[in-house]
Amino acid sequence: MSASQPHLFTTPVTGAIRFERVAFSVFRLATYSILLAATIIFGIIFVKGSETLFTREFPFVNTTFLTASPETLHVFEHAGQKHEMGDKEFRAYLEKNGNPQVSDDNYVYSAGGIFPCIVGTLFLVLGSMAIALFVGISAAVFLNEYSRGGPVVEMLRLAILNLAGVPSIVFGLFGFGLFVLFAPVFGATPDPAHFSISLGFTCLNFSGWGVSLLSGWFTLAFMVLPVVITASEESLKAVPKGFRDGSLALGATQWETIRTNVLPYALPGILTSSILGIARVAGETAPIMFTAAYVVSDRLPWQVDKAVDVLFQGVMALPYHIYVVSSKIPQNAYTERVQFGTAFVFLALVLMIALSSVILRSRLRARYRW
Amino acid sequence: MQTSEHNQALSSALKGKARLRVLGLTFDDVVRYFFGGNAAVAVVVLALILVFLLKEGAGFFGQNRTNIQVYRKAGLEYVDMMRAPLEEFSSLTRTLNDVRLKRFRALLAEGRDTDGANEALKEYDDFATAFGAAASEARGVVSDITEVATAVKTRAQVSADREDEREMLLKGGKAEQAAALKVDVVDYEKEIKLITGVAPAWKAAVTEMQEKLRGAVSVARGADWGKGDKELAKVLVKTENFLSVLPKADARMAAWRWDEPVPLSRSVTAFLFGREWLTASFWQDWYGILPLVSGSLLVSLIAMAIAVPFAVSAAIYISEVATPGEKSFIKPYIEFISAIPSVVLGFFGIAVLGTALRSLSQVEWLNWVPGFPMSERLNALTAGCLLAFTSIPTIFSLAEDAITNVPKHFKEASFALGATRFQTLVRVLIPASLSGIISAILLGFGRVIGETMVVLLCAGNRIAIPDFTQGIGMLYEPVHTMTGIIAQEMGEVAQGSIHYRALFMVGIILFLVSLLINFVAQRVVRRYRISIG
Numbered sequence: 001m002s003a004s005q006p007h008l009f010t011t012p013v014t015g016a017i018r019f020e021r022v023a024f025s026v027f028r029l030a031t032y033s034i035l036l037a038a039t040i041i042f043g044i045i046f047v048k049g050s051e052t053l054f055t056r057e058f059p060f061v062n063t064t065f066l067t068a069s070p071e072t073l074h075v076f077e078h079a080g081q082k083h084e085m086g087d088k089e090f091r092a093y094l095e096k097n098g099n100p101q102v103s104d105d106n107y108v109y110s111a112g113g114i115f116p117c118i119v120g121t122l123f124l125v126l127g128s129m130a131i132a133l134f135v136g137i138s139a140a141v142f143l144n145e146y147s148r149g150g151p152v153v154e155m156l157r158l159a160i161l162n163l164a165g166v167p168s169i170v171f172g173l174f175g176f177g178l179f180v181l182f183a184p185v186f187g188a189t190p191d192p193a194h195f196s197i198s199l200g201f202t203c204l205n206f207s208g209w210g211v212s213l214l215s216g217w218f219t220l221a222f223m224v225l226p227v228v229i230t231a232s233e234e235s236l237k238a239v240p241k242g243f244r245d246g247s248l249a250l251g252a253t254q255w256e257t258i259r260t261n262v263l264p265y266a267l268p269g270i271l272t273s274s275i276l277g278i279a280r281v282a283g284e285t286a287p288i289m290f291t292a293a294y295v296v297s298d299r300l301p302w303q304v305d306k307a308v309d310v311l312f313q314g315v316m317a318l319p320y321h322i323y324v325v326s327s328k329i330p331q332n333a334y335t336e337r338v339q340f341g342t343a344f345v346f347l348a349l350v351l352m353i354a355l356s357s358v359i360l361r362s363r364l365r366a367r368y369r370w
Numbered sequence: 371m372q373t374s375e376h377n378q379a380l381s382s383a384l385k386g387k388a389r390l391r392v393l394g395l396t397f398d399d400v401v402r403y404f405f406g407g408n409a410a411v412a413v414v415v416l417a418l419i420l421v422f423l424l425k426e427g428a429g430f431f432g433q434n435r436t437n438i439q440v441y442r443k444a445g446l447e448y449v450d451m452m453r454a455p456l457e458e459f460s461s462l463t464r465t466l467n468d469v470r471l472k473r474f475r476a477l478l479a480e481g482r483d484t485d486g487a488n489e490a491l492k493e494y495d496d497f498a499t500a501f502g503a504a505a506s507e508a509r510g511v512v513s514d515i516t517e518v519a520t521a522v523k524t525r526a527q528v529s530a531d532r533e534d535e536r537e538m539l540l541k542g543g544k545a546e547q548a549a550a551l552k553v554d555v556v557d558y559e560k561e562i563k564l565i566t567g568v569a570p571a572w573k574a575a576v577t578e579m580q581e582k583l584r585g586a587v588s589v590a591r592g593a594d595w596g597k598g599d600k601e602l603a604k605v606l607v608k609t610e611n612f613l614s615v616l617p618k619a620d621a622r623m624a625a626w627r628w629d630e631p632v633p634l635s636r637s638v639t640a641f642l643f644g645r646e647w648l649t650a651s652f653w654q655d656w657y658g659i660l661p662l663v664s665g666s667l668l669v670s671l672i673a674m675a676i677a678v679p680f681a682v683s684a685a686i687y688i689s690e691v692a693t694p695g696e697k698s699f700i701k702p703y704i705e706f707i708s709a710i711p712s713v714v715l716g717f718f719g720i721a722v723l724g725t726a727l728r729s730l731s732q733v734e735w736l737n738w739v740p741g742f743p744m745s746e747r748l749n750a751l752t753a754g755c756l757l758a759f760t761s762i763p764t765i766f767s768l769a770e771d772a773i774t775n776v777p778k779h780f781k782e783a784s785f786a787l788g789a790t791r792f793q794t795l796v797r798v799l800i801p802a803s804l805s806g807i808i809s810a811i812l813l814g815f816g817r818v819i820g821e822t823m824v825v826l827l828c829a830g831n832r833i834a835i836p837d838f839t840q841g842i843g844m845l846y847e848p849v850h851t852m853t854g855i856i857a858q859e860m861g862e863v864a865q866g867s868i869h870y871r872a873l874f875m876v877g878i879i880l881f882l883v884s885l886l887i888n889f890v891a892q893r894v895v896r897r898y899r900i901s902i903g
Contacts, residue, residue, distance in 0.1 A: 167820025
């Protein structure tokens with residue numbers, strides 16, 4: 001048999017197969033161009049952002065950017081030299097040089113750092129995830145362990161599906177209407193301007209929580225609830241039925257079974273899947289725009305007079321800060337640093353959360369195999 | 371009797387512990403209801419969303435009705451009947467200016483200097499000046515009467531505010547202060563007479579305008595310089611149309627009555643089908659949702675046109691073609707894309723993509739693309755490209771699930787009949803998973819239309835219905851969207867004002883649209899799923 005002769009069982013390259021190859025390479029091209037586009041976006045933000053975040057000298061990280069508050073950037077010429085400095089430094093400089101008249105261009109938020117935003121985002125995420133996990137896991141336990149189908153459960157599932165599709169800005173409006181304007185607070189006397197209920201020892205005034213952490217927590221928690229419920233249910237389903245049957249056969253009640261034989265095995269899965277929910281909570285801007293975020297706040301969340309005030313204050317948040325610096329100040333070489341720097345820190349934070357979820361999940365899958 | 375006691379003792383011994391009951395519920399029941407209650411939170415939240423959006427937004431229609439009522443009573447509606455033809459006329463003169471600019475550029479390109487070009491256009495300029503001057507009389511009439519009407523409206527608003535104040539005082543039990551508060555009652559009838567009194571002057575002005583315009587048109591038609599210019603011919607035809615429509619306004623003006631009540635339905639239609647969203651204007655505020663809906667739709671359709679081919683191709687590739695190694699890398703990567711916060715994408719659009727797209731559109735050899743070069747950096751296309759990015763992961767993962775879930779034996783049967791992989795894909799796998807793919811696309815659409823930050827930052831935020839006559843060029847127009855307008859204006863409005871309530875109404879529309887899309891998506895999955903079994 002000569003080399004040019006094809007093997008008897010080789011598939012002949014017909015027109016259909018040639019067409020198939022072309023079609024498949026089109027699909028391949030489409031897939032890889034999605035990846036390419038994403039890589040370009042990541043790349044540009046990482047490269048430009050790292051110019052802000054990293055320095056050439058020790059400690060190689062721009063610590064001011066990560067630990068200071070935003071300031072106005074002043075750009076001016078004095079004594080034949082061009083200076084760029086933040087607000088405080090600028091004032092000190094003027095004082096030192098005998099208050100000369102300088103004409104300066106100033107750019108708000110372009111100097112200093114983003115520490116309050118990072119802290120605010122952490123506060124928002126922790127609180128809202130605590131609420132969402134509590135409610136979401138309980139709901140999933142009901143749906144997966146207790147419910148036996150029927151129209152009511154169908155309705156619950158339908159509601160969860162629909163809740164997942166509600167636009168985030170609608171959650172923002174809802175949070176504004178319910179938590180900011182209407183939610184009850186305790187007061188010693190009834191508030192005449194609002195609806196109030198007297199409980200004898202205290203009064204419930206429905207005057208709202210204002211733009212506050214608390215409002216933001218609940219708004220974000222309800223937004224992310226469907227994600228948490230779905231993730232929790234999946235993990236609960238993955239626990240083999242035999243675990244439950246064994247426990248019930250030994251005389252445990254249903255709650256004891258869930259507590260000792262279901263939740264402990266499902267919890268790691270629930271938590272890791274819910275990390276994706278964290279990425280969503282941290283990344284959303286629209287729901288917190290009117291409920292929790294301040295454009296600027298000169299105090300850090302823990303600098304309050306009374307402990308309870310922590311809950312009733314607005315905070316700065318990374319996503320809202322990006323919105324502010326990218327839409328409210330002009331685009332130029334001076335403002336670009338803070339814009340790309342903030343975007344970089346934020347994107348890196350969110351992607352790290354998402355990455356840890358992906359890695360933990362694949363590890364977990366390898367560990368729990370029933 | 372004894373047996374029953376015996377049984378009880380036995381059963382409690384078997385159970386091992388006495389059951390504590392509170393309100394007839396055992397501890398297990400309480401736990402069960404607790405979990406059930408948490409599951410019900412989803413329903414409660416959905417209901418609360420609707421309730422609170424309605425609570426804040428429902429007052430809108432009443433307020434909008436008052437708004438329109440004042441518009442009519444103060445005679446603004448009457449004046450608008452005169453302003454409308456003048457505005458149409460202004461757009462005609464603007465086109466004439468454009469024609470001149472084109473001719474001027476052409477002359478310069480021929481090698482003439484500025485003076486020479488102006489010289490050559492002298493006849494055209496004479497015509498354009500005569501054309502523009504035709505309306506000067508009518509403009510004068512309208513501008514006088516505009517001031518009168520605005521003054522009446524301002525007085526009406528002031529007296530309405532005083533009325534509110536008085537009611538507040540009366541409610542607070544301060545009758546004396548309320549009585550002392552002088553409320554200036556606007557005598558609409560008298561004021562309206564002043565406004566409708568201009569009708570004869572207006573009629574005379576219109577007749578003069580018609581004559582002058584007819585003259586100008588016939589000059590342009592007869593002259594040499596007007597020949598062979600398609601755009602000019604279009605303007606002339608439009609002018610003739612305008613002249614024939616002009617007298618119709620007279621009949622409407624004569625039939626108009628200031629005291630005709632405004633029905634509530636007018637307030638609803640003005641919102642749902644209103645073509646203008648105008649706030650804080652000196653003349654009249656309009657809250658019509660059409661420009662926002664059309665902007666949202668335009669941006670979403672661009673996004674879907676980009677996202678669907680890519681996402682579905684990728685889903686097919688991953689489920690049918692890719693090697694396991696590729697799969698384990700590409701799937702998490704696309705999942706990663708879904709984690710990119712939308713505000714970062716929006717920022718990317720402002721800082722990089724908008725500028726990049728515009729400079730691409732200015733490249734010489736791309737001139738053949740309709741609508742290039744773009745005039746604005748932030749427009750529907752910029753926003754659409756980035757929105758596509760937010761919906762690709764959704765569409766991809768749902769469509770991939772749908773294709774993977776087609777039972778194996780469908781595929782095997784097809785292979786056994788000698789079909790190639792591609793034939794199997796097109797004839798078996800895609801039809802079998804079509805319902806899933808369609809519902810994936812619908813859910814992706816739902817995500818896109820509800821997306822806020824990208825459109826707020828990148829869509830250009832110009833509140834206008836896209837100009838459909840421009841064809842493809844429409845894609846590069848800046849638009850505003852339903853989500854964007856809420857995010858942008860919510861922070862600036864006074865609580866309880868009509869504008870505030872209008873924004874909540876937009877929110878309600880968005881909420882209902884999202885429910886509808888979800889409903890349809892679920893329906894599609896259930897109805898058209900090929901029964902597998």
